[in-house]
Amino acid sequence: MSPAIRVVLLGAPASGKGTQGRKIAQALGVPKISTGDMLRAARDAGSELGRKADGIMSAGQLVPDALVINLVDERLREPDATGGCVLDGFPRTVAQADSLEELLRKRDERVDVALHLEVERGLLMERAILRRTDVRTGQIYHMKYNPPPAGAEVEHRADDREEAVSKRLDAYDAMTAALVPHYQNRGVLRVVDGVGSPVEVSARIETVFEELGRAIRLG
Numbered sequence: 001m002s003p004a005i006r007v008v009l010l011g012a013p014a015s016g017k018g019t020q021g022r023k024i025a026q027a028l029g030v031p032k033i034s035t036g037d038m039l040r041a042a043r044d045a046g047s048e049l050g051r052k053a054d055g056i057m058s059a060g061q062l063v064p065d066a067l068v069i070n071l072v073d074e075r076l077r078e079p080d081a082t083g084g085c086v087l088d089g090f091p092r093t094v095a096q097a098d099s100l101e102e103l104l105r106k107r108d109e110r111v112d113v114a115l116h117l118e119v120e121r122g123l124l125m126e127r128a129i130l131r132r133t134d135v136r137t138g139q140i141y142h143m144k145y146n147p148p149p150a151g152a153e154v155e156h157r158a159d160d161r162e163e164a165v166s167k168r169l170d171a172y173d174a175m176t177a178a179l180v181p182h183y184q185n186r187g188v189l190r191v192v193d194g195v196g197s198p199v200e201v202s203a204r205i206e207t208v209f210e211e212l213g214r215a216i217r218l219g
C-alpha cells in the first residue's frame with residue numbers, strides 16, 4: 001500500500017480546486033474533504049450548524065473557524081481518511097492552518113503538499129459566474145467552455161452570483177492568501193498555473209506529483 005498523503009488545495013474561489021481535487025483524490029485513492037460541501041449538506045439538511053452557516057455563506061463571508069475546524073476534526077477521524085486526504089477549501093485562515101497542524105501532529109501526521117492553483121481575479125470572476133454544478137453528481141460545468149449535457153439538472157450556487165463572488169474574492173485576499181507564504185515556510189508549497197482547460201491544469205498537477213515521487217494520472 002502507498003504511504004498516506006495529505007494534500008491541501010489552495011486557491012481562490014473558482015480556481016479549480018473542486019474539479020482538480022476530485023481527480024487527485026480519486027487517483028490517490030483518498031477522500032476529498034470539502035468544508036464547502038459539508039456546510040452545504042448541513043444547510044440542506046437543516047441542521048443547527050447549517051442554519052448558522054447559511055446566511056454567512058450566501059453573503060460570501062467565512063464561517064467562524066471553530067465550526068469548520070470541528071467539522072474537519074470529525075471527518076478526519078473516519079476510517080477512509082486514515083490513508084490520507086485531499087482538503088478542498090480548508091484551511092482558509094492561518095488559524096485554521098494552525099489548528100489543522102495541531103490535529104495532525106497529535107496523530108503523528110502532517111500536510112505533505114499544499115498545491116496552490118494560481119488564477120488571476122478577472123478570470124475567477126467569470127468562472128464563478130458561469131459555473132454550474134450537477135445537483136446529482138456534483139460534476140462542475142462552465143457554461144462557455146464546458147457546458148452541461150442536455151438533460152443535466154444543474155444549479156448556480158447562490159454565492160456564485162456576482163456580488164457574492166466579489167465578496168468571496170475579497171475574503172480570500174484578506175484571510176486566505178496568507179496561507180501561501182505559510183506553507184512555503186513549511187517547505188510543502190507547490191504552485192501550479194491554474195489558467196487553461198481542466199485537462200491542461202491536470203497535466204501540470206501530474207508533473208508536480210511526479211516530482212514528489214507519487215506519480216498519478218488524472219485522466
Ligand code: AMP
Nearest residue numbers: 035036056057061062063068089090092
Ligand atoms: P467553497 O465551496 O469552498 O467555495 O465554500 C463555500 C462557502 O462556505 C464559503 O464562501 C464560506 O462561506 C464557507 N466555507 C467553506 N469552507 C470554509 C472554511 N474553511 N472556513 C470558513 N468558511 C468556509
